[in-house]
Amino acid sequence: MADKIDRRQLKTKQALRKALMELIEEKGMEGLTVTDISTRADVNRGTFYLHYRDVHDMVSQIKAEILEAVDQLMQQVDIYELRMCAAKETTYPGMVRLIEELERNGDFLKIILGPKGDPGFGMTLKAMITKHIWGKMVSHQAMKEFLVPAEYLLAYTTSANFGILTHWIESGMKQTPTEVARILMRIIYHGPMHALNLD
Amino acid sequence: MADKIDRRQLKTKQALRKALMELIEEKGMEGLTVTDISTRADVNRGTFYLHYRDVHDMVSQIKAEILEAVDQLMQQVDIYELRMCAAKETTYPGMVRLIEELERNGDFLKIILGPKGDPGFGMTLKAMITKHIWGKMVSHQAMKEFLVPAEYLLAYTTSANFGILTHWIESGMKQTPTEVARILMRIIYHGPMHALNLD
DNA sequence: ACGATAATCAACGCTTTGTCCATTATGATA
DNA sequence: TATCATAATGGACAAAGCGTTGATTATCGT
Numbered sequence A, B: 001m002a003d004k005i006d007r008r009q010l011k012t013k014q015a016l017r018k019a020l021m022e023l024i025e026e027k028g029m030e031g032l033t034v035t036d037i038s039t040r041a042d043v044n045r046g047t048f049y050l051h052y053r054d055v056h057d058m059v060s061q062i063k064a065e066i067l068e069a070v071d072q073l074m075q076q077v078d079i080y081e082l083r084m085c086a087a088k089e090t091t092y093p094g095m096v097r098l099i100e101e102l103e104r105n106g107d108f109l110k111i112i113l114g115p116k117g118d119p120g121f122g123m124t125l126k127a128m129i130t131k132h133i134w135g136k137m138v139s140h141q142a143m144k145e146f147l148v149p150a151e152y153l154l155a156y157t158t159s160a161n162f163g164i165l166t167h168w169i170e171s172g173m174k175q176t177p178t179e180v181a182r183i184l185m186r187i188i189y190h191g192p193m194h195a196l197n198l199d
Numbered sequence C: 001a002c003g004a005t006a007a008t009c010a011a012c013g014c015t016t017t018g019t020c021c022a023t024t025a026t027g028a029t030a
Numbered sequence D: 001t002a003t004c005a006t007a008a009t010g011g012a013c014a015a016a017g018c019g020t021t022g023a024t025t026a027t028c029g030t
Helices: A007-027 A034-041 A045-051 A055-075 A079-087 A093-104 A106-112 A119-140 A150-170 A177-195 B007-027 B034-041 B045-051 B055-075 B079-087 B093-104 B106-112 B119-140 B150-170 B177-195
Strands: none
Touching: A007 A034, A007 A045, A007 A055, A007 A106, A034 A045, A034 A055, A055 A093, A055 A106, A055 A119, A079 A093, A079 A119, A079 A177, A093 A106, A093 A150, A093 A177, A106 A150, A119 A150, A119 B119, A150 A177, A150 B150, A150 B177, A177 B150, B007 B034, B007 B045, B007 B055, B007 B106, B034 B045, B034 B055, B055 B093, B055 B106, B055 B119, B079 B093, B079 B119, B079 B177, B093 B106, B093 B150, B093 B177, B106 B150, B119 B150, B150 B177
């Protein structure tokens, strides 16, 4: 962290990263080649190998950065506050911050979560949601007799909320993070049926 | 369809397909090579090209077959019967049939829906669920004022149910199709909160 | 200004690809 | 069963990408 001050490395890394994003957007992840990336970045092919082992390694590093940031923000979520805010029909600030972080990486996420992206990334995100949010909620309940196995309930809620977020991202992030947070909280707290206004 | 009676073609196709599944299971989709497949299948590499354009094309054909079958079964789902069965706490036969079809292709689905699989396949499946089941349900409701945009409600319910199915597949299909159908119908009809037994 | 090191350039052997061809083996059919 | 059609084989081809190397040049930090 301390000795990454050489501008030459930064410049080529930025160039490579920019080229990667462009190429992924144009042709998807499939058949993405080192030659392509370095050519597009106007960087010698050999130089690529001074920074990354291969294409997969490069993409992995970017994914790791984003996952790290998201994990930190999720860790700070307080379930009690979350429920309180939901009851009061206000948006929980921690959730807004989380969604803002997603928005910040919108271009990459849209691709990596899209049809030509990396399913493993989405699964890791889902696992985070379970770990930090829904897992805690369910375990908090006194272990009553569930009508369905707890693991399936977790799969349900986690997928549902993840689905909302990916829909937002894939449909072009037309709502503000605050609006998305409100949608999420309403469905989370009141359930989908109530959101349908059927009660 | 009528002129596919040459056993030679069938045999090599089967061999190639078997080899593909084995290799995917061992090394994932990444770096899957024509040479690998034909070698494993004990088939001349040139012969591969008599049947498929490349690896991607081969996988696509298998995906298409499964999607075709699933689509047909979904098309036959009758929402009214589905709701009736849910109310009576019985399992809707059409849904069981659907899940049985998934079970039949379990080995392939587990890989294609897994972390190294093809995200596009899952998205297509989700789109089918929306089209055949949840889309109809929501559009059936008189268009009341939803508390959240309808598209997000669809994203929620579709992802949720898809999440249950994938969890079942990824965790090794330990429940019978009938059991999964019951889990699905309970959560669908009563909502996740009721499934938690919190009412 | 100088030493360190990042980036370049050219070349290497290697693997896979997709496409040939002539030849052999096998299935369908009369 | 004999015959014709065609599926599969084996071998070769150029093209492309890979990962690495060594000598050289350019740029950075101090």
